[in-house]
Amino acid sequence: MELQKQEPRWERRKNARPQELIDAALDVFVAKGYSAARLDEVAKQAGVSKGTVYLYFTNKEELFKAVVRDSIVASIANVEELENNHRGDTPTLLRGLMREWWENICATRSSAIPKIIVSEAGNFPEILSFYHEEVIRRAERVTIKILQRGIDAGEFRPVDLKLATQLIFAPFIFICIWKYSFAQCASGAPEGEKVIDAHIDMTLRGLANGA
Amino acid sequence: MELQKQEPRWERRKNARPQELIDAALDVFVAKGYSAARLDEVAKQAGVSKGTVYLYFTNKEELFKAVVRDSIVASIANVEELENNHRGDTPTLLRGLMREWWENICATRSSAIPKIIVSEAGNFPEILSFYHEEVIRRAERVTIKILQRGIDAGEFRPVDLKLATQLIFAPFIFICIWKYSFAQCASGAPEGEKVIDAHIDMTLRGLANGA
DNA sequence: TACATTGTTGACTGGTCAGTTACTAATTGG
DNA sequence: CCAATTAGTAACTGACCAGTCAACAATGTA
Numbered sequence: 001m002e003l004q005k006q007e008p009r010w011e012r013r014k015n016a017r018p019q020e021l022i023d024a025a026l027d028v029f030v031a032k033g034y035s036a037a038r039l040d041e042v043a044k045q046a047g048v049s050k051g052t053v054y055l056y057f058t059n060k061e062e063l064f065k066a067v068v069r070d071s072i073v074a075s076i077a078n079v080e081e082l083e084n085n086h087r088g089d090t091p092t093l094l095r096g097l098m099r100e101w102w103e104n105i106c107a108t109r110s111s112a113i114p115k116i117i118v119s120e121a122g123n124f125p126e127i128l129s130f131y132h133e134e135v136i137r138r139a140e141r142v143t144i145k146i147l148q149r150g151i152d153a154g155e156f157r158p159v160d161l162k163l164a165t166q167l168i169f170a171p172f173i174f175i176c177i178w179k180y181s182f183a184q185c186a187s188g189a190p191e192g193e194k195v196i197d198a199h200i201d202m203t204l205r206g207l208a209n210g211a
Numbered sequence: 212m213e214l215q216k217q218e219p220r221w222e223r224r225k226n227a228r229p230q231e232l233i234d235a236a237l238d239v240f241v242a243k244g245y246s247a248a249r250l251d252e253v254a255k256q257a258g259v260s261k262g263t264v265y266l267y268f269t270n271k272e273e274l275f276k277a278v279v280r281d282s283i284v285a286s287i288a289n290v291e292e293l294e295n296n297h298r299g300d301t302p303t304l305l306r307g308l309m310r311e312w313w314e315n316i317c318a319t320r321s322s323a324i325p326k327i328i329v330s331e332a333g334n335f336p337e338i339l340s341f342y343h344e345e346v347i348r349r350a351e352r353v354t355i356k357i358l359q360r361g362i363d364a365g366e367f368r369p370v371d372l373k374l375a376t377q378l379i380f381a382p383f384i385f386i387c388i389w390k391y392s393f394a395q396c397a398s399g400a401p402e403g404e405k406v407i408d409a410h411i412d413m414t415l416r417g418l419a420n421g422a
Numbered sequence: 423t424a425c426a427t428t429g430t431t432g433a434c435t436g437g438t439c440a441g442t443t444a445c446t447a448a449t450t451g452g
Numbered sequence: 453c454c455a456a457t458t459a460g461t462a463a464c465t466g467a468c469c470a471g472t473c474a475a476c477a478a479t480g481t482a
Contacts, residue, residue, distance in 0.1 A: 012429050012478060036246065036334050039470065049431050054471065118392040119330030123247050128395075174385060181329040184339075223448055223459050250440065260461050265441065424482090431476070438468085446461070452454095 010048075018056050020046045022070050025063050030112040030180075034064060034120045034127070065130055071110035075100060076138045083142055090150035091204050097146060098168070098203070102196045106175050114176040140165050147207075156207040164207070171199045221259075229267050231257045233281050236274050241323040241391075245275060245331045245338070276341055282321035286311060287349045294353055301361035302415050308357060309379070309414070313407045317386050325387040351376050358418075367418040375418070382410045 013020070024046035028037045039060060043050045057063040079097050086093045105111055121128035143165045150156035175192050224231070235257035239248045250271060254261045268274040290308050297304045316322055332339035354376045361367035386403050 008478060010430060010478075014429065017429090032334060033331070038468095050470090051431055051472080052429080055429070060470070118388060120244070121392060123243060170385075174381075177329060177388060181332060219448065220446095221448080221460060225459070228459090249438090261440090262442085262462070263460055266459070271440070425480105426482105427478100427480075429476105429478080431474105433473095433475105435470105435472075437470095440465105440467090442465075443463090444461105445463100446459105448457105448459075450455100450457075452456100 017046075017048070017052065018066070019070075021048075021053060021056055021063070022066050026067050026071065026109055026112075029064065029067060029116060030109050034116050034124065039063075061124075061127060064127065068113055068131065068135065071108075072105060072113055073134055073138075075104045075110075076135065076142065078104070080138070080142050083146055090146060090153055090155045091207075094146050094150065094207075095200055095204065097143065098196070098200050101172055102192075106172055106179075106192060106196070111176040111179055114173055115180045118173070118177060139169070143168060150207065154209055157209045159207065168203055171195065228257075228259070228263065229277070230281075232259075232264060232267055232274070233277050237278050237282065237320055237323075240275065240278060240327060241320050245327050245335065250274075272335075272338060275338065279324055279342065279346070282319075283316060283324055284345055284349075286315045286321075287346065287353065289315070291349070291353050294357055301357060301364055301366045302418075305357050305361065305418075306411055306415065308354065309407070309411050312383055313403075317383055317390075317403060317407070322387040322390055325384055326391045329384070329388060350380070354379060361418065365420055368420045370418065379414055382406065 021042065025037075025042045027045055028042045032038070032041075037060075039053050040050050042063070043053050046053075053063065057066060079100050082096055082100070083093065086096070105114075117128070117131050121131070140162075144161045147156060147159070147161050147164055151158050175195065179192075232253065236248075236253045238256055239253045243249070243252075248271075250264050251261050253274070254264050257264075264274065268277060290311055293307055293311070294304065297307070316325075328339070328342050332342070351373075355372045358367060358370070358372050358375055362369050386406065390403075
């Protein structure tokens, strides 16, 4: 018989758990999508048992919403703040919005979320309306605000605000979808960074007020 | 007691069943996607019991493959035949390919299939490799053949064949995805027909050999 | 060291669904 | 008309999984 210091079988981590679970959940949602994601796997990834997940999130849907809030909604909040505090010229501000989207969503694991919404929203209407309210509408609102500001200042020519907003976002969404579907098999996948640089350039030229 | 001719409780329809089941299955796959589609519902839609589905298809995956063969693979076969028999100029042939894709896939219920592949292929690798082999590769092959033919005849300028093929297909795929995701909530959805007309026009101009 | 508090566990439940099978009845052929 | 054949049925099985809960053990307190 040998006496040894027993490692505790588990630790209490009341404060750290939610973020750990959100991180683990993002991993699993990225890999499997929404409905095929297993909460047992999220728990395992976070180093806890499934019961613990339900201690911090009432159900799978709320966990998913927390993941979205932690990544995409946070990014929108950044842009809103950028818009509020920005004092310089509007093209720079719009470039800032687009870079933010690229760097913090498209180029990260978060890019799986728009793909999940596109893929599965039809089967989960509550998630769609949540996403529509907290992501799509807010993103539209701040983008329109920036475009309006540019038009008012005479930096942008007058354009259809809604349509311009959609044209600005479409390539971002397309890249998110591509990354998680055809990217595996299509050899000639478009290089995201370059595509977005070209897109930013095109957009700013397209909006420019030909004095 | 009244004597009446008893309607038979069900009919034998050995020859008709497979097509009836494929049609019903397409409806359900369109509405739910692959993994959320229920074979009980396919059976109900076709007016039979679930057991009958398994009389004609070994499992869900084979049923899905049959649906794909019945719609998209058939459309590719059309294009291959078009290419084989065509004697006129190549731009007309390429326009024929693109119209075929629009009319028989994008503009019909079949358009749900590319969306399903994009959405769920990650979780069903066997379906992805089937689709890659029987749809993507064949579509690529016949498109490249047409482009090469145009280049050889001096009708098209020399272009990167693989890249051009991807650029030709990307808008079709995007429309298929859009129809089954944002189309519901985005008001300013692009009108497919016009987008594709513009796309065909752009492609032919882009390929034209500036004599 | 003993006790109270509470974060965590993991076996369990209830519902769902792909796939199976023992049986039933529509059809066919002698 | 009466088997023999076989398309079709529906109840069933086994696996899976979101969500629950009674017991447990890590930590705080005295």
